[in-house]
Amino acid sequence: MSELKVSALDDSTLNPILAPMNALGHEHILFCNDSATGLKAIIAVHNTVLGPALGGTRMWHYQNEQEALTDVLRLSRGMTYKNAISQLNLGGGKAVIIGDSKSMKSEALFRRFGRFVNTLAGSYITAEDVGISPEDMVHVSKETKHVVGLPGKSGDPSPITALGVYVGMKAAAKYQFGSDSLAGKKIAVQGIGHVGGYLVDFLVKEGAHVTITDLNQQALQAIQNIHGVDVVAPDAIYDVDMDIYAPCALGATVNDQTLAKLKCSVIAGAANNQLQDEKKHGLQLMEKGIVYAPDFAINAGGVINCFSEVEGLSLEWSKQKAQEIYSTIASILTRANQEQIPSYQVANKLAEERILSKGSLNI
Ligand code: NAD
Numbered sequence: 001m002s003e004l005k006v007s008a009l010d011d012s013t014l015n016p017i018l019a020p021m022n023a024l025g026h027e028h029i030l031f032c033n034d035s036a037t038g039l040k041a042i043i044a045v046h047n048t049v050l051g052p053a054l055g056g057t058r059m060w061h062y063q064n065e066q067e068a069l070t071d072v073l074r075l076s077r078g079m080t081y082k083n084a085i086s087q088l089n090l091g092g093g094k095a096v097i098i099g100d101s102k103s104m105k106s107e108a109l110f111r112r113f114g115r116f117v118n119t120l121a122g123s124y125i126t127a128e129d130v131g132i133s134p135e136d137m138v139h140v141s142k143e144t145k146h147v148v149g150l151p152g153k154s155g156d157p158s159p160i161t162a163l164g165v166y167v168g169m170k171a172a173a174k175y176q177f178g179s180d181s182l183a184g185k186k187i188a189v190q191g192i193g194h195v196g197g198y199l200v201d202f203l204v205k206e207g208a209h210v211t212i213t214d215l216n217q218q219a220l221q222a223i224q225n226i227h228g229v230d231v232v233a234p235d236a237i238y239d240v241d242m243d244i245y246a247p248c249a250l251g252a253t254v255n256d257q258t259l260a261k262l263k264c265s266v267i268a269g270a271a272n273n274q275l276q277d278e279k280k281h282g283l284q285l286m287e288k289g290i291v292y293a294p295d296f297a298i299n300a301g302g303v304i305n306c307f308s309e310v311e312g313l314s315l316e317w318s319k320q321k322a323q324e325i326y327s328t329i330a331s332i333l334t335r336a337n338q339e340q341i342p343s344y345q346v347a348n349k350l351a352e353e354r355i356l357s358k359g360s361l362n363i
Helices: 019-023 067-083 108-119 136-139 158-177 194-205 217-227 234-239 278-288 299-311 317-323 325-339 341-359
Strands: 028-034 039-047 057-060 091-098 184-188 208-214 243-246
Touching: 019 067, 019 108, 019 299, 028 067, 028 108, 039 067, 039 108, 057 067, 057 108, 067 091, 067 299, 067 341, 091 108, 091 341, 108 136, 158 194, 158 243, 158 299, 158 325, 184 234, 194 208, 208 217, 208 234, 217 243, 278 341, 317 325
Parallel strands: 057 091, 184 208, 184 243
Antiparallel strands: 028 039, 039 091
């Protein structure tokens, strides 16, 4: 991401926590420790110019505190950009709980975490992320109302994320091929989990020629049985003859190795942080003439779904809002062409411009 400008402080005078906060423009970090429950967590509020900072809680077995801090700073900043470009009145935040999600979970730990979230008085709203289940969030909600994505409320965001990816892919196709029809287009979907599975439904319905891959053989078989799509091994996906590559599994799959192989004309998928090195690979995509729909713009359906719960809006509203991702991607690609800069840079600029139009960036 590009430069959100920050305060005049000289980083060399700051410690290992304030220096990255200052460099990335964070407002507030809360370190949470509770020996009774074993809770060790970090909540990072990056920016609240547009509204309360919303972003999920991740539970992960980080090697050390520094790794956890780096992750939460990066992820919370990403949420600021995602929420801003999606025209939501939300800032960006994120939380990480340090620990093994398979062995360390307890009601007490999540309730203690909820009390820490509550001390932020609504400047941070949490939700689930990697390693966290809706049931964990129910425990959090016993201690704070600043939590979304609870069972029986806005629910699983994946269908709305998939809808946004689908319409964003159509906008990218229109830009690249002159038509937004995906009928007959060869589309390779990497990862057919929550989002990828729903995306395949949309693509098959429109008549695309879909190839899928996943590490989960059972899931692959199930989708193949329903739709009769082609299946390849995980490592073979980059060699498939395709018009569109849809990364819906992990980040960083656009890198030196895969760029040497990928024969697609469009990249449009749900995964976060798709470009291993944003500057380098974003520029290479532009030079190769591959149209890239920036990840945080095209996969914003999930946070749109969370926002609907914050504001008490309907599922219909979320669907309508996710459809706007079509015009967001179209305007990013048009502007990238006009300014002759990579599309990721335009997405960053649009997010920054929206924040600057409402307030300052330091933020
Ligand atoms: P998921 O865990 O349900 O599905 C991911 C799938 O990818 C799994 O089936 C997994 O087996 C597969 N996978 C993992 N590594 C793979 C590999 N090397 N090759 C092939 N397949 C592999 O996750 P999800 O909720 O569908 O999310 C997919 C991506 O979209 C993630 O990067 C996530 O961060 C991002 N995202 C999701 C949402 C959402 O609403 N769920 C919103 C925004 C962004």
